[in-house]
Amino acid sequence: MKAVVLPGDMTVRLQELPDPVPQSGEVLVRVHASAVCGSDMSALRGDQVVGQKPEHLVPGHEIAGVVEAVGPGATGLKVGDRVAVYLAVGCMRCTFCRQGNLMACANAKIIGFDRWGGDAELVVVPAVNCMPLPDGLGFVEAAVSTDMFGTQFSAQHRLGVSGADTVFVSGLGPMGAAAVAVAKARGARVVAIDPMEHRRELGTRMGADDVLPAIDESVLGSSSRPDVVIECSGNAMAQSAALDAVRSFGRVAFVGESRRAEIDPSNQFLRKLITVIGAWYFPIYQYDAITSFLLDRKVPVLELVSHQLTLDDAPRAFEMLAARSAEKMVFTA
Ligand SMILES: [Zn+2]
Ligand SMILES: [Zn+2]
Missing domain, CATH: 3.90.180.10 (Medium-chain alcohol dehydrogenases, catalytic domain)
Structure with missing residues (x-):
């Protein structure tokens, strides 16, 4: 063969x-x-x-x-x-x-x-x-x-993503693109985030309601923080930003592969009472x-x-x- x-x-x-x-x-x-x-x-x-x-x-x-x-x-x-x-x-x-x-x-x-x-x-x-x-x-x-849609289906099932949620998807490679489409199909409002324009366009094609180049002050300073963040980039700064952005009692999935990231457990986890899951496959x-x-x-x-x-x-x-x-x-x- x-x-x-x-x-x-x-x-x-x-x-x-x-x-x-x-x-x-x-x-x-x-x-x-x-x-x-x-x-x-x-x-x-x-x-x-x-x-x-x-x-x-x-x-x-x-x-x-x-x-x-x-x-x-x-x-x-x-x-x-x-x-x-x-x-x-x-x-x-x-x-x-x-x-x-x-x-x-x-x-x-x-x-x-x-x-x-x-x-x-x-x-x-x-x-x-x-x-x-x-x-x-x-x-x-x-x-x-x-690997793509299966991982996202399983992760979002575990997180209970629904039409009541605003979901941020961070990193719009193939895994993030699948995340956008699955969250949309579960009824959520979806914001797709990536610094690269052609990837934001992919996010729109997959059904995103809105796109952003990054999680920045406009998000962190607003009262409408996401209920769910699905981090698919594996970028250490984006992983930290995901934890910063999610609302109190919100849910975060880490899907993007990475070896090391800095976290602030008191401010990012404890005080905000959030749930964080890791996910791969199904x-x-x-x-x-x-x-x-x-x-x-x-x-x-x-x-x-x-x-x-x-x-x-x-x-x-x-x-x-x-x-x-x-x-x-x-x-x-
Ligand atoms: Zn794979
Ligand atoms: Zn076994």
Whole structure:
């Protein structure tokens, strides 16, 4: 099969690899859509401890396709089934796995980092990781319905975002764009915030009622502070600004990846009695609710996708990722 290989030295190889064979409990999926994610940068740089041999690191963890072969003992799926792939392969015995929170399993292997991912013609995954797709959902929509819309659906469900809320979304990359659309579909008034104009335009296309270049004094000095802030930039100053901006008893979700930020617990947390959650991905049982939500509420899922490419474009795609000159790219076949 043709596959993208990231050796971890910022280069990208398009390589012919042996077709993977499904083992016990696994299925072979023919990939129709595999999205590039900002987190793939760590694989491109090789600065992450991964289970795959670096010379064989096939990235891609936002995957949709069709079951092509069923391994021994794999139940509940048949050849021809359309599926999206859940990114964490859990032990299926620990408390978190039994809850459906496979991403929290201490022994989870992440597809596209710890084992071969979806930037290839074929991928082998456990049958339990395959999430059946409803007819109305295309493969590209399905791929971005996992990490992007799935994470946002789950986070905003936990926060109870509703039509009673004004929601600020900080950072309008693909994750923030999904946040805007999900909050809007839940009925909230949404203010989309990003210093870059083309990203604010994306926020408007995703349904934002208002846009701002930054959370500044005009917000902090006003009486109409947001009920909810969803921080997707991962920028330390923006994270602090999110905590400053939210109203007393408000809710904040940290979704943007970052390593370090300065916080002021007394003023930002205690006195304001706020709730802060961290969020990534979603429990696997939630996927049916996610796809129903996207279809029933007519969420503009495809607006998020800036480039549809083929595997042959992979070197250019990862160049654009490194240069941050593309938003959401999806390999299709
Ligand atoms: Zn991702
Ligand atoms: Zn587990």
